[in-house]
Amino acid sequence: MKLLTSNFLKCSVKACDNSNENFPLRYDANCQLQQDESIDCNPEFLINILERVDWNALVQVASDLGNKSLPPQKPELSPGDDLTDDDLAIIRDMHSLLIQTSIVEGQMSCRNCGHVYYIKNGIPNLLLPPHLA
């Protein structure tokens, strides 16, 4: 799963919706990451996606996975249609982090109920066992 996907995953347990701790999930530090350099960057796509990203959640997940280098605020692109070199650098970084980085194996858990979800072969499984469903 791409790192971007973590920005759209919460705990499946309905009762956890009443807490603020069900998103983002907590990622195990031993998650195995992969970088796919062959995915091309589409700046227009990335700008629109970045606008939708919950930055705090992203910072938290990146930190879970050992990347503590993200700034506390979402980087701002310069207004207008022309992209500066700085903008392009931000876009490349974000593309590399959100789109090219994926979690291949590992686990994540709910910060509220503690339920553990597994990621196998790049596929996260968010199904609940019958007693929780």
Next chain:
Amino acid sequence: MAELKEQEYVHRVYDEIAPHFSETRYKPWPVVANFLNSQPMGAIGIDVGCGNGKYLGVNPNLFIIGSDRSSGLIQCANEINSRYNVLIADGLQLPHKDGTFDFAISIAVVHHWTTRERRIAAIAHILTKLRPEGQALIYCWALEQNESRRGYHEGMEQDVLIPWVLKPKKPTKSVKAAPEKVDLSGIPLHERAQYVSEMKKKRRQELRKEQEELEQQQQREASQDTRYRFYHLYRRGELEEDCKAAGGTVIGTGYERDNWYAIVKSATK
């Protein structure tokens, strides 16, 4: 109980037939492709019950998360294209925050819930995941299939079990009669005619029995290769009713490939 019925007649079946089913799903339906292609660059959406992910690559300018209950089909999607964003989840418990997505599609999925209450709940659940102006495209199999070989039509039972035959059937074998050779040594001449005719009769009976056994065995094999999926076949107007009951505002409806579809958004509060 509804869940148990769905487990037996939907979820277990899709996992069992996944690779074979996946081979048959590759052509996007035009209305769905249009819906996806009309979304703006960088829009984000979900495909609920995405199966092998045949809609996930239609428009590369979108970020779509596909989910399905069948881990077998999600694996197929992942093998078809490892860049697809897929996960295993139940359509009634989507692991996404409410009010997030620009669009949603759910193609040929809602008809698998076995009660009206659950089908409406599933549509309502999808709508909660949309932003206020977000739209969902929902397809369900139609009762009115006058053009198709299955021949369902108005007035028929709407809750049906549809067979899926796993492997193409082997050509029917039959028992061949062995060449007739009767040992007549030691049989008095005048009794030979009678003896031969009795032997032939006995052979015919044996053959008939073998043939029957073979047919029974083939029937057993055939039923082992058939799985039944539950469908609720939607009659004209019913999908619209269910979408409204789910709290949605229906923007458009239509019929494509034996399915009714509806484009829905959350009713404005």
